[in-house]
Amino acid sequence: MNTAINSRIPVALTIAGSDSGGGAGIQADLRTFAFHCVHGTSAITCVTAQNTLGVRRVDAMPMEAVVAQIQAVVEDIGVQAAKTGMLLNQEIIFAVAQQVEALQINNLVVDPVMVSRTGAQLIDDDAVKTLCHTLIPKAVIITPNRYEAQILSGLQINSLEDMQAAAEIIHKTLRTKAVLVKGGGMQGDLRGVDIWFDGDKLEVLTTKQVETKNTHGTGCTLSAAIAANLAKGKDLWQAVQQAKEYVTTALTYALDIGEGQGPVGHFFPLWGLGTGDWELGKKQGSREQGAG
């Protein structure tokens, strides 16, 4: 008898960089997709030698290799949603924007990775311009952090009101459906606060502020969770609210590894249930076998 189960599963694509430390980038995105029961596919734009203390080296993939990965995935498997993360240079950004158009990739979430949480600029000014003019207008939502929102809006952001003003300016000037200005780089209580603006509704998304130094990859995780929810057919507002809840809970289970900022705990229910001990799962399995 054929016992195979034919499972249909939503598919999402991440176009982003690899983080050797496993906390951000492609690694965080694929874990987030898996948690949401979405099949994760990837197009790697660059390889970073990175750990919890910082980025040591970045090697860009050839633009043609990025394009080939996107085409291989979309032409055969198809994707219901996609996200972009670290795109690194102007050539890759331009090529990704062309592929999004040519392959009609819908539900695109752009995490405009330009500046690290510590304020260091990761892409040059020409690449920022290309991102604004080619890729961002194709997104259903963009998710800048504090420093990225400063660049995109031209405002200094030091308060909730500044975050709101920046979201409005970014929406107006960059023509995306929605903007989420993230508060992780703010001080005090604002660290857990994000601002949503879609041209109509200006909303403050507030969760508790989690007291942890282990916040590496929160932005990647949030944008990947939004894409996963969109792939599952949720509307954009619902996708964002649920993604925010997910990243907050994952932060409360953040992993204390390395000397610097550890990653969030993407698979927290396993730890919450005490199954961090994998032996437990095996024991339960053998008990069931014994009973049969």
Ligand SMILES: Nc1ncnc2c1ncn2[C@@H]1O[C@H](COP(=O)(O)OP(=O)(O)OP(=O)(O)O)[C@@H](O)[C@H]1O
């Ligand atoms: N200490 C915290 N407590 C609660 N929420 C937080 C905290 N730090 C970040 N967040 C949330 O995590 C999400 C990501 O925001 P953040 O500003 O950290 O993005 P980012 O700088 O792009 O992240 P990264 O570069 O580390 O991937 C947002 O929803 C933000 O509110």
Ligand SMILES: Cc1ncc(CO)c(N)n1
């Ligand atoms: C590969 C990669 N993408 C994104 C970020 C931003 O968190 C990072 N540190 N590394």
